[in-house]
Amino acid sequence: MPTPFHLGWFLQGSSVQAWGEPWTGDIGRDWRVPDLFCDMARSLERARFDYILIEDSSYVGESYGGSREIYLKHGLSVPRQDPSVMATLMAAATSRIGIVPTLSTFAYPPYLLARLIASLDQVSQGRIGWNMVTGSSDVAARNYGMDGLPEHDLRYDMAEDYMAAVNGLWDSWEPGAIVNDRAGGMLIDHTKVHAVDHVGPWYSTHGPLNSGPCPQGRPVIAQAGGSARGKQFASLHADTIVAGVKGTPGMRAYREDVRARAVAQGRDPDKVKVLFLVSPVLGDSAxxxxxxxxxxxxxxxxxxxxxxxxxxxxxxxxxxxxxxxxxxxxxxxxxxxxxxxxxxxxxxxxxxxxxxxxxxxxxNSGSVELVGTPDTVAGRMEEVMQEVGGDGFLISVNDVSRRSIAEVADGLVPALQARGLVRREYEHAQFRDNLLAF
Ligand SMILES: Cc1cc2nc3c(=O)[nH]c(=O)nc-3n(C[C@H](O)[C@H](O)[C@H](O)COP(=O)(O)O)c2cc1C
Incomplete structure (x- = not known):
């Protein structure tokens, strides 16, 4: 039997999806309440996906002709709700799949982010990840009172400091700190809850985290570093790396590179799952x-x-x-x-x-082109994984609708399962444990 691979879904932002595309119902009217995304989460859980990654940006585009017109007229990444609201509702609609909102380090102070993510990990019973991005737009930076973003590599230096702060906060509760001893009159053992007092070059925080600990200890960290500096960062911090590298030789080289960087930084490379972006086009016949x-x-x-x-x-x-x-x-x-x-x-x-x-x-917006019936696409995905070495795919479709979701969840995935390429059941209750199950 082949080694199974992992599946994630790349949801291009919250709110209006594929407005004006066929099979999208009346999304221009219905977008405010995310029934489509809750249905999506249930469908992808039925298909035993590892996770849904909710992409995000927090500004209205204005870089085309120096105008917002084209973005607003066609609904290009706008309107767009805060991904943590969407993540909460998707977590409530499901019980096993991992949910990964994108939150940018320039937009959320470390304490706010650590508390928000810990709270989500609690209410989802250990199913939350964080897509860790440093931001990419000076327009977005201006929404947060900055003139622009720091230079690219400096953003990653700052992100190292940011990680030290949030990891300190997530670690501020030792395992077993919540005693819940009613007879003895103690809920929390104060000797197991510690201040962080992180003072770094860019961020400082006192702690401990008042939300209490994450059920997973720390949330699953997703990252998409593509530059040398980004890969160095991702291979140190991420549990899962998502990449849009083109072609199997490039995919293989990318994965080997981040795995080697992980080893050089003292990590087990098998604990870094690299998922490649693909956008399958499926039909009943070729x-x-x-x-x-x-x-x-x-x-x-x-x-x-x-x-x-x-x-x-x-x-x-x-x-x-x-x-x-x-x-x-x-x-x-x-x-x-x-x-x-x-x-x-x-x-x-x-x-x-x-x-x-x-x-x-x-x-050819994905890493490899996948066009065919569910069975032929499943066969091609198997070949690609053999050539690349692992660890799975991050599926994205441009025309998000209940139809395109069903084509993957109820067409492609059963074909993959029939070949023994993806799981039929979740192995564990929590997200990271499922990610590391194979
Ligand atoms: C699959 C994928 C998803 C991404 N999602 C986001 C996102 O939601 N928000 C964001 O600002 N950047 C996102 N990025 C951009 C990355 O964070 C990163 O900046 C990019 O891959 C370039 O790498 P570099 O930062 O090392 O130059 C994504 C990239 C990829 C490949």
């Missing part, structure tokens, strides 16, 4: 899947400005200033935002024009 892929590309062709606006939002580049037929190689593109994404884009672009490059980038 022809139907290919048709749906063509339809997806046709929709993308009609939306090149929106795609560039979306990409410009995460890279802080105003693509409206360039003619769509300009060769990408003639442009001086730099970012203090998502460096890995920009590097991938340039690689895909080669000598292509901006329009063609965006379509190619979008067209």
């Amino acid at each position: 022809e139907e899947a290919a048709l749906r892929q063509r339809q997806r590309m046709a929709r993308a062709e009609a939306q090149v400005p929106q795609l560039l606006a979306f990409f410009g939002k995460i890279t802080n580049i105003d693509f409206a200033t360039y003619d769509l037929d300009t060769p990408v190689s003639s442009l001086e593109l730099h970012t203090n935002g998502h460096q890995q994404s920009l590097d991938d884009f340039k690689r895909v672009a080669g000598k292509k024009s901006l329009r063609e490059a965006m379509l190619s980038y979008r067209g």
Whole structure:
């Protein structure tokens, strides 16, 4: 039997999803109450996913033509609710799947974040993760009273200090601190609850955490460092790393790199699960899947400005200033935002024009292309994992709807299960234990 691999779902932010796409009901009206996401969480739990990662950003884009118009008009990452609210409701709708909200270190002071995540871990009975990001937008930074974000590598230096603060807070309750001895008249043993008194170069906190401890000790940490500095950070702190690296040789190299970095920093590399972003297109037959892929590309062709606006939002580049037929190689593109994404884009672009490059980038938006029936896609996923070495996939679809969720949860996953590639039952009650089960 093959070694099973892990499955995560990448939910591109809370609130309005895929507005204007087919099969999305009336999401423009229904988005305020997240029934779609609670249904999603139940479906993915039925399919025994390890986790749902809720992506986030906390600003309205304004980098396309120096205007908010295109973002607001098409609902590009707006409106968007705070992911911890969504995470709470998704946790309440489920009992086994892990829920991973994204919270950025520049936006949440360490104490606020440690307490929020500990509270979520408690109410979910040990099923919370934190997607640890350092932010990528100067516009977002201005929402929090800063002129802009610190420079890219400095953000990770600051994040080391941040981790020391939050880890100190999560560790401020020793195991067994809650005695709950009614006869003896003691709820908490004060000798097992400690101040943190972390004073770092950027963050300080007193502690202990008044919320009490996380059932998991510390929450599961997810990270997506793509740069050398980001990978160094992720391999030290993360339980799971998510990556959009293109092609199996690159995926294998990425995984080997973060595993080697983990070992060099004294960690067991098997405790760092690397999940690769994929966006399967499924059909009842190969022809139907290919048709749906063509339809997806046709929709993308009609939306090149929106795609560039979306990409410009995460890279802080105003693509409206360039003619769509300009060769990408003639442009001086730099970012203090998502460096890995920009590097991938340039690689895909080669000598292509901006329009063609965006379509190619979008067209093969995951690590590998997966187009076919559930069974053929399951077979391809098996091959990919054999070539890469592990540890699983982070599935994302552009057209989030109950239909596209069911295609994965009730079509693709049973095909994977039939091949023994993914679990049929959760092994444990808590999130990290399931992540480390194989
Ligand atoms: C699958 C995936 C999910 C990500 N989710 C977020 C997110 O929700 N919010 C965010 O600000 N950045 C997100 N990022 C960006 C990463 O945090 C990181 O900045 C990016 O991968 C570039 O790596 P670097 O920081 O080492 O340059 C995500 C990246 C990937 C690959």
